[in-house]
Amino acid sequence: MKMKSSLLVFFLRCLWPVNAAAMSVSILFVLLYPKYFLWNNAWAAVFILIHSVAITFILGRVRSRSFAFIYTRGFSRDVLWLHKMLASVVSVFVAWLPAALLIGLGGRSALQDWFRNPYLPIMAAREMSAVWFWLFGYAILLPMFHYVWIRKAQPTRSSGSGMLLSVGLFFTPSALVPFGNHAPWSVMVYGLLAAVMIATYTISGFLLHRTLEVQK
Amino acid sequence: MSDAIVTATHLSRDYGRFRALSDVNLTLERGRVIALLGPNGAGKSTLLHLLIGQLEPTAGGSHILGHPSRRLPQAITGRIAYMGDGEEPPGGYNARQLFQLQSQLSPFNSKRAGDFLAIQKLDPRKPFGEFSKGQKKWIRAAMILGSESDVIFMDEPAEGLDPASRIKLYEHLRRHVSDCDSLAVVATHIINDIETVADEVIILKRGKVLVHEDLEDIREQVRELFVPETERVPDFALSAETLGSQAVSGGTRFWMKADKMDTASLAAAITVRPVNLEAFYLSVAEYNHSQAHREIQK
Numbered sequence: 145m146k147m148k149s150s151l152l153v154f155f156l157r158c159l160w161p162v163n164a165a166a167m168s169v170s171i172l173f174v175l176l177y178p179k180y181f182l183w184n185n186a187w188a189a190v191f192i193l194i195h196s197v198a199i200t201f202i203l204g205r206v207r208s209r210s211f212a213f214i215y216t217r218g219f220s221r222d223v224l225w226l227h228k229m230l231a232s233v234v235s236v237f238v239a240w241l242p243a244a245l246l247i248g249l250g251g252r253s254a255l256q257d258w259f260r261n262p263y264l265p266i267m268a269a270r271e272m273s274a275v276w277f278w279l280f281g282y283a284i285l286l287p288m289f290h291y292v293w294i295r296k297a298q299p300t301r302s303s304g305s306g307m308l309l310s311v312g313l314f315f316t317p318s319a320l321v322p323f324g325n326h327a328p329w330s331v332m333v334y335g336l337l338a339a340v341m342i343a344t345y346t347i348s349g350f351l352l353h354r355t356l357e358v359q360k
Numbered sequence: 361m362s363d364a365i366v367t368a369t370h371l372s373r374d375y376g377r378f379r380a381l382s383d384v385n386l387t388l389e390r391g392r393v394i395a396l397l398g399p400n401g402a403g404k405s406t407l408l409h410l411l412i413g414q415l416e417p418t419a420g421g422s423h424i425l426g427h428p429s430r431r432l433p434q435a436i437t438g439r440i441a442y443m444g445d446g447e448e449p450p451g452g453y454n455a456r457q458l459f460q461l462q463s464q465l466s467p468f469n470s471k472r473a474g475d476f477l478a479i480q481k482l483d484p485r486k487p488f489g490e491f492s493k494g495q496k497k498w499i500r501a502a503m504i505l506g507s508e509s510d511v512i513f514m515d516e517p518a519e520g521l522d523p524a525s526r527i528k529l530y531e532h533l534r535r536h537v538s539d540c541d542s543l544a545v546v547a548t549h550i551i552n553d554i555e556t557v558a559d560e561v562i563i564l565k566r567g568k569v570l571v572h573e574d575l576e577d578i579r580e581q582v583r584e585l586f587v588p589e590t591e592r593v594p595d596f597a598l599s600a601e602t603l604g605s606q607a608v609s610g611g612t613r614f615w616m617k618a619d620k621m622d623t624a625s626l627a628a629a630i631t632v633r634p635v636n637l638e639a640f641y642l643s644v645a646e647y648n649h650s651q652a653h654r655e656i657q658k
Contacts, residue, residue, distance in 0.1 A: 145434075150461040157450065212447035216412065218465040218509075220434035299416035355430065358414040 145226055154214055155203060155231035162198045166191075166239035174243040174252050180263045180270055181247075183277035192278055196285035199235050203228045204293025206358050215358040225353040232290070236282045244275045284338055287345035294349050297356035363389040365511060365543055366411060370420030372567075373406055380406045382567040383420070388545065388560075390510070393537055395554040395575075396547040397641050398564035404547040405445060407564065408513045411545075412442050424511060438466035441509035443500050445516045451489020455482065455499050462503050473506025476532055480525065493520040498529075505532050512536070512544040518553055526550065530557045555637040565645050575637065582635040582643075583621060585614040591627050596620060604643030615643035 156163075169191065181188070205211050215224065246252045252271075256264050366388040373381040381403040388394060398404050409415040411422050413429035422429045427436050449458055455477055462468050477484060480498050482491070488499060497520050504512055512533070518526040534557040537544050548554050561578065563571040571578075582603065587593050588611040597605070601620040606613045615635055623632055635643070 148464045150457070150464050154450075154461065157452065209446065209448045210450045212444065213449050216414065216442040216444055216447060217462065218437045218440055218442075218507075220432065220437045223434055355416065357416060358409075 145223055147230075148219065148223065148227065151214070151219060151223070151227045152230055152234075155228055156234060158202055158210070159199060159231060159235050162195070162202060163235050163238045166195050166198075166235070167242060170239050170243040171246065174246050175255050178256075178259075178261060178263075181274040182270075183274050185274065188274070188278050189281065192281045193285065195235075195239060196282060196289055199232050200286060200289035200293055203231060204290065204296070206293075206297050206356060212358050221354045221356075222350070225350055228290070232286050236279065236286075240275065240279065244272070247271050247275060280338075283342055287342050287349060291345040291349040291352070294352050294356055297358075298352060299355065299357050363391065365390055365425050366422070366545070368407075368411065368420065368422040371407070371410055371417055371422055372419040373403075373410055373415060374418040379418075380567050381410065384567075384569055386422075386562070386569070386572065388543055390541050390543050391537060392543055392559045393534060393554075393557050394543070394545045394560045394562060395551070395558035395637070396545055396562050396564070397549075397551060397645070398547075399645055401566075402564040402645075403567040404564055405515055406567075408442070408444070408515055408545065408547060412440060412513060439510045441504045441507045441512045443504050443512075443514045443517055445519070448496065449488055449500075451487060453488045454486055455484040455488070455502065458488070458499065458503055459484075459506060462507055465507075467508040469506050469508060473502045476502045476505050479528060494522065494525065497521055498525065501529055501532075505536050508540055510540070510542050512542055514544065514546045514548075516548055517546060518548060518550050523553075526553045527556070530554065533557060551638040551641055552636075558637070561637065561640075563641060563644050570644050578637070578640055579634050581617050581619075582615060582640055583618045583632050584635045584639050585616065585621065586631045586633075587612050587614065588629050591629050594622070594626060594630070596622050603640075604647040606642065606647045613639070615639060615647075 173187065173191070177187070206215060219227075253264060364387045366386065368384050368386040371381060371384040371386075372379065384403075384407060396404050396407070406415065410417055411424065411429055413424075413432050416430060424432065424440060425436050427433065432440070453461075459468065459470055459473055463470065474484070477499065480495060482495055482499065488496060491499065497517060501514075501517055504514065504517075514533075517533075518529060521529060530553055533544055533546070536542060546554055546558075555575070558575050561571060561573055561575050562569060585594075585597055587597065591611075593612065593614075596602075597614045597616065599620070601616055603615040603617070605615070621632065626632070
């Protein structure tokens, strides 16, 4: 499958308002959050959840006029799916790369130093690992929500998508929680479960995307 | 060797308990312009969506260029051009960007598309959303006509265009079909315009194909009889052989097969003329009062 730059640009243009808002919020969050970041920061979790839902919802509106247009241009379903996934990944980096650079290159530390933040000494040492963990959150949520919207546009819709979403939402925290102070083996087990879940949603979404219905 | 590039076999589609399309069988060949006619809700758009693989059939199936519509590989999808009624590019795009998008799919003749755009003196750098309804249709038609596609499907392409533009659109479509040896299927309610370029006619009603016939054959076989109010209606016009009839100002129009008419005994005031497509469509789809039209297909 060759890259079609125009198609990627089309999807990114659809996502532009969401990504612009997400980038602004993430930069402000990283600059102004007064405590040091941990992997389980509640605000980051809510942000990632909302951003993931927004990305997948926008890319899943296959029955809107503009998506009906792009789906009937002559791109195969596999090419469309691939570019939607690429657009999702780019969106994550658009939202978080500036924020990560601010952490990694010391912009956040400098500002917090100016604010005389008492947590400053442990910020730089710990916070980059939190950012990596947040990206892992996207890796779980994006395939799952993409799958839900793809499932919703199938010719034979059922309540199965809701059930699968529930299962996914159960496994998401299950996979994330043990990364705290649990036994090393549990990290491996839940990491494996998360990998299986990501692979299952990705492959299922890819296959079902071939049969979704664009027109009502 | 058959030139059939689009086929449908027992193609049906339900929306819940409503059957939108029922047992459609079609074989469409290269080098033809097909007029797809029917009242609102007849199943025209559903048929097009099924043929291009955007909908799953409830029963039966269809093939384009030898591949099942629902499993079209990239090599085939790039050879199909579709202009639908319910889709539109985002308003921020301009014509140049849309042409670039199309050119990434299949061989695209930018000059032909640009020349078509220039007929209406449309600025290719102006955002799509700032054009009028008719101009938007024109730009989308330029995308279709610029492509070197083998199969073209258009759903109400002339809606919103002025009469002169409609004629030019269909002239260019005819040229595309001739130059590229392609097939064009055009669903429309504006029958007089498509009649000038159509080779075949498909009339749908309530999801069923009532007629699929060469336009030339229809013109040869069917006549329109006008009986003024002052004249007695001939007996043959009242028979079950009559395709349809319509009371109009000053008399009644009857449509029937030429070989069922006894023209020798007609009064001078009664006129007979070859049927035009719109009159034929009305006789079959709107004012039909017999099943005799089915004989035309035989």
